[in-house]
Amino acid sequence: MPQPPVPESTQAPPVPRPRVLIIGGGFAGLNAARGLAHLPVDVTLIDRSNHHTFQPLLYQVALAVLSPADIAQPIRTILRDQPNTAVLMDEVIAIGIIARSVTCASGATLAYDYLILATGATHSYFGRDDWEPLAPGLKTIEDATEIRRRVLLAFELAERQMVEQGTHPPLNFVVIGGGPTGVELAGAIADITRLYMHRDFRHIDPTKSRIFLLEGSPRVLAAYPEDLSAKAEASLTHLGVEVHTATQVTSLGPGWVEATHGGSTTRIEAVVTLWAAGVQASPLGKLLASALNTVQLDKRGAVFVDDYLNPPGLPNVFITGDLAHFEQDGHQVPGVAQPAMQMGTHAARIIAADLKGKPRPKFRYFDKGDMATIGRMSAVAKVEWPFKAHLGGFPAWITWITVHIFFLIGFRNRLAVLASWVWTYFMFSRGARLITGDQHLPGWPEKSRPSSPPPS
């Protein structure tokens, strides 16, 4: 018997699902997306790059311990098992607050019901953007391979020049900025010159390299407790890094850095100069502020947000990660991975509360601590949870390695990174010592020889 047709009225009309737009695939954006996985929303995550980068290990790519793919994964692969989430490689160039849409560089316009901004921070050269090609910073995979290229190339050019002229410029490496990135870079350069390179060269002595760490404030790791700053400085000095605190860089050029300390100015020859001195929030903060004058920015361009991660008057716009200026107990929450992850997750939690018609939960940063490595087997760690402690040296390093392996995204990468570390630390051999790209260093003395003789 033929079935009677189902009357149309019994079929529920399709309910429009709220559209959530996440801009940025860093720790904040990725955690927001994951928090939304099982909600009845349509999520689109937009990032300029196709991959999420595990930034805390970026310095190990820059110093040839790890490969780029060890710490970076395609965002769409990370999120591929979330059917409600699409990923788009594009760049947001305009935000329409009233139209509730964003416009991308490609021309695409995407409408949203909720907007989560998570575009992070980038280097700041304090208005001297012309310094960037001379002293690259470390934020992206491309930055890391560029730093790797420069550091490794310096030794090759020195060896080459020894063969040609019997002399070479001093192998001075200058790291500007004594925060966690600067400390980690300086320690890793000391390692590579002292422990990994010395057996490989016949004409130069890589252990004679000098590493300078220049910090404007009176101590390195200024955001850490004073005892840990002291431990860090001692560890760095032990590795051979020349730490200069209360030292301001006044000028730099190809092959040199000029800095003042207590009124006297010194010029340091530098084959490689690296920048770890300042960060500024992504320009999307400015874009938002120019669209709505109730949005306020701090001096780094980060957006002031309330307890719900909203700028004033914009309850459907969340600012997360390094782009957010969030104050807790009178202090700004720092621009590191943990608060970013927690903010991303919290934005998703607020959207979930909205969907259930429940009151929105307030954000509160739960600080488990912070840490930085100093070379091969040393670190400093301010542990806040599950117990409180200040650790230095090897115990801090073991803590660091455990936490970082645990938080690395993707099982394969964890194994690959662990294997690389074991190999690096026990065999004194760095696996990723590749120079790719061109073979020039800013300021390296170019040969002033007559052109080569014709073939005889």
Add this chain to the structure above:
Amino acid sequence: MPQPPVPESTQAPPVPRPRVLIIGGGFAGLNAARGLAHLPVDVTLIDRSNHHTFQPLLYQVALAVLSPADIAQPIRTILRDQPNTAVLMDEVIAIGIIARSVTCASGATLAYDYLILATGATHSYFGRDDWEPLAPGLKTIEDATEIRRRVLLAFELAERQMVEQGTHPPLNFVVIGGGPTGVELAGAIADITRLYMHRDFRHIDPTKSRIFLLEGSPRVLAAYPEDLSAKAEASLTHLGVEVHTATQVTSLGPGWVEATHGGSTTRIEAVVTLWAAGVQASPLGKLLASALNTVQLDKRGAVFVDDYLNPPGLPNVFITGDLAHFEQDGHQVPGVAQPAMQMGTHAARIIAADLKGKPRPKFRYFDKGDMATIGRMSAVAKVEWPFKAHLGGFPAWITWITVHIFFLIGFRNRLAVLASWVWTYFMFSRGARLITGDQHLPGWPEKSRPSSPPPS
């Protein structure tokens, strides 16, 4: 009691050790250096790049299975335990046959007693060098990451354009040349589109990609026996590759390739075009021929050598690897890894014989066979040793994987590569899917939209 001073005459005067100069750190150069490790000679190996590249696996870097560092190692690290060997990153621009010296781009001039040329081969565009940016070839790590960038970017741009315009150009990938490299590239692209990408995109269907393999001669793998060519073509077709033999490329441009088959011309839209059609020997052959008119080159620019790997009249100059044209039993020895390794080792053996005043041994290529993979779990292998066989499909693939793991340089790399393969083959996930560099593809339709609206 004070010891009497040793009379000077009892100290042997320093014997000048023969200087051996090796140009090129590929399979031939590296094996030559290793063969000289325990001889009383001073060896200098010069290469433009700081790393040795394991070329047979380069296509796996291009298709995001392996990381560059998995198949490349610093030459100086490989040779660091040979005290008689120095490595120099430089480029030879002139050879002085009479002066017995070479001149480098840096200006350095190095004298030699023995010269081993091992600079290999590069792509040939048959006089159409303007095609190179449109259709990159695969010889270096940089080439591989550029191909990876283009292939991965094509999918991202298509997804982006689907969101923006609801349509995208057909995802056609064209591989020009059906030799081992072309076959491996085409198979690997088929894999990535069919097996690895389809779960990651929401708006496009990567499995709808078309892969074209264009080969001018009547069959793919023309250097292999006919039954293996047929097996390879069947495997490729099974993977979804559209194989066009007896098809000559007549022209190509940004986004398209034009080819003729039996007199009729077809134009194929192509988001990515890859070049695997021709190789030519390194320009050092030409440099040598212009220095000495008894040196003869074949049509690819390789140097004709005698049974001792010398060009006529130059017993202290050895030509090895792809730069050498060596005939055995009426056939030219092919330009692949095995003969290159054997030639490098043999050059060192001849120098050893000279040092002992023994007669020079003749070179004879010992052919163990040849093989090429076709996608995920298939290959063709012509085995010559330890038994003779023609293998196809899975057995050939198992043979391939065993041999390649065995020959990979460096214990760490072998482990890393094995881990990546296991992960890739069993988890259907590619670890190294990074897009780095810019985000343009030649010929991709640029947006013709009005500029974006100002922020509202």
